Amino acid sequence: MRAVVVRNPGGPDALEVIEVPLPVPASSQVRVRVEAAAVNPVDLATRSGALIEAGVMGPREVIGLGWDVAGRIDAVGPGVTTFAPGDPVIGIQDRLEVSLGAYAEYVVLDAGAVAPAPEGLTPVEAATLPLNALTAQQSLDLLGLEAGASLLVTGAAGAVGGYAVELAALSGVAVVGVAAERDEPFVRKAGARWFVPRTADLGLAVRELVPGGVDAALDAAVLGLSALGAVRNYGGFVSVVGGAAPVPLRGIEVHEQWVAGDGGALRRLASLAATGRLTTRVADTLPLEEAARAHRLLAEGGVRGRLVLVP
Numbered sequence: 001m002r003a004v005v006v007r008n009p010g011g012p013d014a015l016e017v018i019e020v021p022l023p024v025p026a027s028s029q030v031r032v033r034v035e036a037a038a039v040n041p042v043d044l045a046t047r048s049g050a051l052i053e054a055g056v057m058g059p060r061e062v063i064g065l066g067w068d069v070a071g072r073i074d075a076v077g078p079g080v081t082t083f084a085p086g087d088p089v090i091g092i093q094d095r096l097e098v099s100l101g102a103y104a105e106y107v108v109l110d111a112g113a114v115a116p117a118p119e120g121l122t123p124v125e126a127a128t129l130p131l132n133a134l135t136a137q138q139s140l141d142l143l144g145l146e147a148g149a150s151l152l153v154t155g156a157a158g159a160v161g162g163y164a165v166e167l168a169a170l171s172g173v174a175v176v177g178v179a180a181e182r183d184e185p186f187v188r189k190a191g192a193r194w195f196v197p198r199t200a201d202l203g204l205a206v207r208e209l210v211p212g213g214v215d216a217a218l219d220a221a222v223l224g225l226s227a228l229g230a231v232r233n234y235g236g237f238v239s240v241v242g243g244a245a246p247v248p249l250r251g252i253e254v255h256e257q258w259v260a261g262d263g264g265a266l267r268r269l270a271s272l273a274a275t276g277r278l279t280t281r282v283a284d285t286l287p288l289e290e291a292a293r294a295h296r297l298l299a300e301g302g303v304r305g306r307l308v309l310v311p
Helices: 041-048 128-141 157-169 181-190 202-209 261-273 288-300
Strands: 002-006 015-019 029-039 069-077 089-090 105-108 114-116 150-154 174-179 194-195 214-219 231-239 251-254 282-287 306-310
Touching: 002 288, 015 288, 029 089, 029 288, 041 288, 069 105, 069 128, 089 128, 089 261, 114 181, 114 261, 128 157, 128 214, 128 231, 128 251, 128 261, 150 157, 157 174, 157 181, 157 288, 174 181, 181 194, 194 202, 282 288, 288 306
Parallel strands: 150 174, 150 214, 174 194, 214 231, 231 251, 282 306
Antiparallel strands: 002 015, 029 069, 029 105, 029 306, 069 089, 089 114
């Protein structure tokens, strides 16, 4: 089968399409025939070697890429009873020590990181859900906000931030969304009560809207201390990028969210997407062979939604 890998980390041209043996699912695993795989910033960090330099993953001769996948079950390993060949599914490859990711014609995933695909969505749409929606949901779970609480979401028009705004609003949390001015209509439609342009003095602007500061912040745009300045004393803060969390000033409880595959949570998120309460956004689709072009486009910035590779 074809798969996109990196042998020598570097720029987009480091990506290669190679032929590899069809992977075999082990106990409690499934093999998915990939119909769509989303391209995420973590893929760019993997390809460049940044994750190796940060000590998050070890060096290997062949490095696979791709976390998000939508497709159909092709085979199941011993002990798997929840899925059968032919089932449409979405899933996440959250393990960095494996040599093949979702940028491939087939991928093996832990059955616990897979859920039925959301009804009514195409595989391309569904592939934008797992990594980003799980990251948003697990970040909100860390904060533990109750209905009526206030939350700052930076990067509110991005893939993680957009889901965070929607999920928080669905739970009754009052959201302050931060994004580019042109993204205000989307952020408000997603459920934000207030909008602050990212060019504003964040601490000052947020505290004018929420006296004393918000109860918590979900920092999807990696603004760090400027976002922390908008949070009240003894509030909460979550960074979704490893190593980017600010110092926990003023008694603020600071977390770093490292996403984990969770089929149960993914099933709930898929249900929300199927009923239109979560908005999947596709920036463009490209064939698997154009993975390098997808990486260039994402690196250039300004992409709204996810670029999706189709084998």
